[in-house]
Structure formats: structure tokens, C-alpha cells
Amino acid sequence: MNKKLQQRFSELEAQLDEIEKTKKSVNGVYGDTETIDYDLFTGWKVKVKNLLATACGENSQHFVAFERGEKRGTMESNYSIKKRLGAIFLAAKEDFDGGYLASLKYLVQAEVFDSELEQAKELLSSGYKLASAVICGVVLETALRDLCDSNAIPHGKLDTMNAQLAKAGVYNRLQQKRITAIADIRNSAAHGRPEEFIDLDVENMIRDVESFLLSYLA
Structure with missing residues (x-):
């Protein structure tokens, strides 16, 4: 799951080295200062922020x-900022290589999923199968988005992400078919068609989503 992110960390580390090679001294109003290729540095910053948001979330340290x-x-050069950001990036890469960033993100996400699936179970037991199926479907779609992020696959509709993830080998065709079946129930619930499924279908749906999360996001 994390191979794409690991590769991206390595690529951006190499780009950081390339930026370092552009360093040069210039004479300014306040004396000599060190500068770097601003365009390369700006592009690198954008790509690193995207990677960190994907790998550990925007609320991470x-x-x-x-x-x-x-x-x-005040009076700070681009090279000074580059050194500071480079140190932060390399610390993040070290934590990621050690298995800490993604695991923390997914631990937090797992707690959210558990809470939402518990809510779905309670709604079902109280006779609200439509709401239960919709919540379960939201959990599944969010999980697919996370898997797409981890495998550099663009977000899209649920069926599109499902097909792309299976095509990329993240999971097999059997799992793809299970997700399609879950999505069908979700769609029926979302469009207010309770006659198209029974309580047992939703119960199995919740079970299958829980199994999917354990298999692919644990």
C-alpha cells in the first residue's frame, strides 16, 4: 500500500539534493547571501505538502x-528556508520509512470508521435500514479514497475507484465484485428504495465493509 508513497518520498529527497546544487552566493544591499533556484524550490514545496497531507494528514505535526x-x-534568504524545510521533510521521511506516519493516520481513521459502523449497526437494529446502509456506504467510499491516495490513483465515483484499484492489483476481482454489491445496496438506500433490499442485506453489508477495512486499511 505504501510503495507509491515511499517512492515519492525518495523522489522528493533527490529533488531536494538537486535544489541544493543550485546554491550560489550573491551580493546584496546587506552583503553576501546564499540563494537557490526559486522555481525549483517552489515546485518542491508544493509537492512535499501534497505528500505530507496524503501520508499523515493535514493536522499532523x-x-x-x-x-x-x-x-x-526578517532578512531571511530562500536558502535558509530551504534548509529548515529540508530538515522537516527528512524527519517526515525517516518517520515514514519507520512505519510511523501512515500507521498513525490509519489508526485515527480506523477509530472514525469503527464509530460510524457502530452507528450503522444501531440504526439497523432500531429499524432504520436506509440510514444504516447510507452510512455504511460512506465508510466504504472514504476507505476507497484512502486506498486511492496510497496508490497514486485519482479520486472518482465509487465504481470508478473500485475498478481502478482492482486494475492496479490492490485487491482481486472477487473483492471488486463484493464492493459493487455493497455499492448497489448503498445506491438503493440513497435513492429511497427500501423494497430493493432487506435488513439481512444491510447486516451483511456492514460485515463485509468491516472485513474490507481490516484487510486493506489495517
Whole structure:
């Protein structure tokens, strides 16, 4: 799951080295200062922020520190900012390589999923099968989006993401068919068609989504 992200960390580390090679001294109003290729540096920052948001979330310490590190201090050169952001990025890469970033993100997400699926179960037991199926479908779609992020696959409709993930080998065709069946129930519920499925279908739907999360997002 994390191979694409690991590759991206390595690519951006190599780009950081290339930016370092552009360093040169220039004579300014306040004396000599070190500068770097601004366009390369700007592009690198955008790509790193996207990677950190995907790998560990926008509320993570690494992402927050990177955003703060972008702010220019008084009389500060681009090279000074590059050194600071480079250190933050390399710390994030070290944590990712050690298995800490993605695992933390998915741990938090798992807690959210557990809570939502518990809500779906309670709604079903109270006779609200439509609402239960819709919530379960939202959990599944969110999980597919996370898998797409981890495998550099663009977001899209549920059936499109399902097909792309299966095509990429993230899971097999049998799992793809199970997801399609779950999506059919979700769609019937979302369009207010309770006659198209029974309580047992929703019960199986919740079970299958739980199994999917354990298999592919644990």
C-alpha cells in the first residue's frame, strides 16, 4: 500500500539534493547571501505538502511544522528556508520509512470508521435500514479514497475507484465484485428504495465493509 508513497518520498529527497546544487552566493544591499533556484524550490514545496497531507494528514505535526516553516523571517534568504524545510521533510521521511506516519493516520481513521459502523449497526437494529446502509456506504467510499491516495490513483465515483484499484492489483476481482454489491445496496438506500433490499442485506453489508477495512486499511 505504501510503495507509491515511499517512492515519492525518495523522489522528493533527490529533488531536494538537486535544489541544493543550485546554491550560489550573491551580493546584496546587506552583503553576501546564499540563494537557490526559486522555481525549483517552489515546485518542491508544493509537492512535499501534497505528500505530507496524503501520508499523515493535514493536522499532523509534520504538515503543520512544514507550513510554519514556509514563513519567511526578517532578512531571511530562500536558502535558509530551504534548509529548515529540508530538515522537516527528512524527519517526515525517516518517520515514514519507520512505519510511523501512515500507521498513525490509519489508526485515527480506523477509530472514525469503527464509530460510524457502530452507528450503522444501531440504526439497523432500531429499524432504520436506509440510514444504516447510507452510512455504511460512506465508510466504504472514504476507505476507497484512502486506498486511492496510497496508490497514486485519482479520486472518482465509487465504481470508478473500485475498478481502478482492482486494475492496479490492490485487491482481486472477487473483492471488486463484493464492493459493487455493497455499492448497489448503498445506491438503493440513497435513492429511497427500501423494497430493493432487506435488513439481512444491510447486516451483511456492514460485515463485509468491516472485513474490507481490516484487510486493506489495517
